[in-house]
Amino acid sequence: MIYVQDKRLLLPDGRTLAYADNGNTSSLNVVLYLHGPFSVGDASRLPLILQIHKVHLVCPSLPGWGMSSPVSKSTQYASSIVSDMSFLLNHLHPERYNLKLHICAHSFGCVAAQILYGAPYISFPYGRCIAALILLDPLSPPRCHHDYWKFLSWQSYFLAGPPSRLFPFSFLTVVVKYAIGNRLQSSATAESFVRRTLITHVRESETEDIVNWKEDNGISDGDHERAVIRNAVYSVASTWQGFLELPQIYHSGWGGFCPDLLDDEHSRPPVTIITSNSGGGHTLAGMDSWLVGKYKNATLRIVEGRSNFSLLLCLDNVWREVFSKAAYA
Known part of the structure; x- marks a missing residue:
């Protein structure tokens, strides 16, 4: 498998944005994928x-993950995301405001995706280009x-729920970091942990579709x-700031x-929410x-x-619908 990763972009504030991209770089159809x-x-x-x-697929590493610099202490997360993604898109598609931008995100990446969806066009000109927002097992804004x-x-409750706001200095995420840090030092040590927490079990009824x-x-x-x-x-090989700042970002x-x-x-682009019965840790009623x-x-x-795989299979079906409609738009 070819690993397309680690292009670096120097941002105006001196920070670094790591990103990967693939596909037709001159296409007007752009998918911006934001990871969890x-x-x-x-x-x-x-x-x-x-x-x-x-399609041109663009996959940035969010601030504080991989080789992307954390958000500056003097800057709000929302402002930084809007500025970073504007700069990235303008770098890849300079002032091409006739793009069809499809923003797709998973889990915590849905925070950044929803910020971009609702951002003022004066600060995020590519917002007018948004053709679709697709959220996989998303988080809702606790502010409203x-x-x-x-x-x-229960894990997310302690990391991003009310308890996270009672302890200063990211205390709970620091504790978790020390508990799991040694397991994420290499692929060999990480395998059992990742399979248990990030790769959920495949049901027998899913096997044929997955094959x-x-x-x-x-x-x-x-x-x-x-x-x-x-x-x-790789996400924590350089820094743990992305993980340590999860509670502050979620409540920012x-x-x-x-x-x-x-x-x-802003409400014109359709929003598709894809949720599994257990994949995101929260319920349909929530x-x-x-x-x-x-x-x-x-x-x-x-x-x-x-x-x-269930989410990926559903996402592929959503892409088929999105682009079949786009072909006749």
Whole structure:
């Protein structure tokens, strides 16, 4: 497997943004993918459906993960994300405001994705180009979803729920870092930990669909799992700041973002929320249904499978629908 990773972009404030990209770099169809915790921007696999439609896949590493610099102490997370992604897109597609930008994110990456979706166009000109927002097992903004904590897994409850706000200096994430840090020093030591926490069990009923999906996308058996393990190790090899700052970022206010306060123009691009029964650690009755009810143009997809592959299979189906509609737009 070719590992397409670690392009570096020097940002105006002197920080570094690591990113990967793949596909047709001159395409007007751009997919911006924002990863979840213990991962990095990885474009080594270009899904078959994106190849067919000659899409440019862009995968940045979020601040503090991999080789991307953390957000400056003097800058709000929302402002930094908007500035960083604007600079990246302008670097790759200079002032091409006729792009069709599809923002896709998983788990904690959905925080950054929703910030971009609602950002003022004066600070994020590419916001007018957004054609779709796709959120996999997303988080809701605690600023306006006051009952968010009721729907977190117990691990997320302590890391990002009310307890995280009671302890200063990222105390709980520091404790977790020391508990798991030695397990993420290499792929060999990380395998059991990552398989237990990031790669969920495949049900027997999913096996045939997964085998077919791997064949269609040219993925050998075990490639996906090895990539997840590799990215988890790489995500904290340089710095743990991305992980340590999870609670502060989640409770940072998201630049004032609330989905039900968006104007009609910002609400124009459709929002697709893909959720598994157990994959995100929260329930359909919680964050997912809250988000669907607050966005003016949202659709919910419930994945019955329990594995990471279930989300990927559903995502490929969503891409087929998105780009088939785009072809006739």
